Amino acid sequence: MNTKRLTQLETKDLAHPKGAVVKADAAPRQTGATASEALDQLLGAFEDYRHANDERLAELEKKSQADTVVEDKLRRMDEALDKQMARVNELALKARRPEKAGAAAEGLKRQSADGGFASTEHKAAFERYVRQGQEHDLRQLEVKALSVGSDADGGYLVPEETEAAILMRLANVSPIRAIAGNRQITANTFKKPFSRSGLASGWVGETATRTQTASPDLAELAFPTMELYAMPAATQTLLDDAAINVDEWIAQEVEAAFAEKEGAAFISGDGVNEPKGFLSYTQVDEDSWAWGNIGTLNTGANGAFAASSPGDALIDLVYALKAGFRQNGRFVFNRSSQAALRKLKDGQGNYLWQPPVTPGAPASLMSFPVTEAEDMPDIGSGTTPIAFGDFARGYLVVDRLGVRILRDPYSNKPYVLFYTTKRVGGGVQDFDAIKLLKFAA
Template identity: 55%
Template sequence: MMSHIETKSASDDVSAAFEDFARAFEAFKETNDVRLGQIETRLTSDVVTDEKLARIDHALDETKRRVDHLTLQRARPPLGANTEAFRDPVLAEHKQAFDVYVRTGEATGLKRLEEKALSAASGPDGGYLVPDVVEREVLRRLASVSPIRAISSVKVISGGHYKRAFSAAGPASGWVGETSPRPETAGPALSEMSFPAMELYAMPAATQTLLDDAVVDIDRWIAEEVEAAFAEQEGAAFVKGDGVNKPKGFLASDTVEDEIWEWGRLGTVQTGGPDFPATNPSDVMVELIYALKAGYRQNATFVMNRKTQSAIRRFKDENGQYLWAPPASLGQAATLMGFPIVEAEDMPDIAVNACAVAFGDFKRGYLVVDRAGVRVLRDPYSAKPYVLFYTTKRVGGGVQDYAAIKLLKFAA
């Protein structure tokens, strides 16, 4: 009965936060309409109205953060006794051996299991593989909180690199009659893309008292502790990483004006200045949308940070309708002109020459590479009385289709 009450309470919290968010947006629209009316009659807006709008705008962002956090918390299933690890004897044995290692440092069981699996007992930095169910939970959590991972293609590999061939021009082809000779087509010029998996680490700490507590779910504790650290590092790397000991972010790609776009670069649409145009500012957003080919556009997503989204939130169409729309229901994204918006705080703010808005089909445009296996090395010595858990995974990433992503550049 108690668990039912807690679940209902959590659900009520999410619903209440979502209702607060909807009310905040209505207040935002009302106040912004007043501001626009003042500009039309006085050629300037009232300072009090501007300050009120700024406060509501901030409250809108804070309420959205609360909704996102509560929705994520509610979506997390427990890693307890109902997991598949208790139904599969091999997984159950691994889970039990891992639990003993984390709590006591005894690694005999894990060594025996990894020797049976014909794998090395430890990686270059030491440590042991976590059970599969924990690894999947870590990746599932990352998909929920790492914004670019959530919308990109993800490939799991067993080696250190993922390589794929590509042809920028595509193979030659043509039409022929039923009985006409088939002339030989020119073979495509193939190149190779390489996506190395780099090491990402986190180092959660625990007291021995916590580890000795049999009620504590060690699997869940590990997943929760590394989630935020991994997601923060991934989020930055997938957006702006330079590719040196980390994935290469899509903003690290070379860019070129979309009119002269070529493979190997991302096309940009210019705003005409260091900010949105003073009149008809949404026109550049329309231009950005239609810079993308129709085949990519149908599954496209806007990517920007909250500050940029705050500026765009005020845009209206010729009929006076706001172009930004709040989520239609819990768990959904806000939309701009009908396309979902993903908030990535590592995207740059609006500034001179900044590519502050990306628009594209990231499933086709960006690839995340995960090397199978998450390792944990127990260290009870370096930070006594705490026990450190050096947790590593290998991940890479990069643009795989340069036609699938376009950038809005704030430049003339």
């Protein structure tokens, strides 16, 4: 077996000599400098992985026990594949990002076409506030616009372009936000009515009498927004540098903090001062499913896949979803679960997990796209580490319009802190659109 590709991937982090200084914007030293090259590396590495796993399965058939050397090789290959997948996604994401100068020029063009002088004025006043602490112009603009909940104590609203940049970055890096439904609101709570019984209907002749239909049983879902904050810091020297794009810097700084907290909350948040994650709702066996609960299917073995035909549990999970949801279905699990799923085959010997076919595309499991979310639980006794569903229909992310920033040059001298807050909520909006695989007998 040719292990050259895997060796390259496993040793790529050693490319720089000890003590060397690597610039953040320097060209990567890893193999695969472009998304296409990185994808070719990934496909080749997966081919080697398949050969190694076939060797493991052959050992199991002969001795009922796999060679520990082969098991260790597979573990290292899994780590290398995960790193290369991340590399492919990173390069594809960079390729999709617009040029900063072009994006800024296009934004100004749109503002001019829409008569957006106020937006340009707000942007200029906001930049003076961030760089120099001059808040008079910004306060006057927000008083004129009757902005509520935004004052000298609570901070100032960022320009629309900055808010859009923050939300766009979050959609790129926050796994559940990227696949969930989204609503933007101006109130603190989004309320959505739904019918428990459905609307009564029936067939009728052209001239036949129309009998009165039964009234639907209506209920209401409420999605309150909670405050999420980050506090990036900068030196005054950095802020005085005219080459620094303030909007881009703020979006970059809060991206990681917001995405990390959102990612965990959308999956397992308890709904107290944070969104309610889809794993926090009551879980019931699919045979006794009712609205308000998340349906589960068992693997047939406690803390593991069944020894015989392990992929059957995944097939059952897919077809537990109604056809209307299934056509937009996708799997969600973490990297540890993905390592276990890579080893599974169908009855014809084909691997159920497949790498992406184009740069920027997700990997697939049984032809359905995969979203890797590290906040999903690991495989264990009674856990539900694998979700499948139409998340755009099943889970709703609610953003309250307005991101606020409070400039604080006093608390941690010589640094200037920027207390940045946004309000976000989330919860299941259709309990029939998400199903979970439970590792239980």
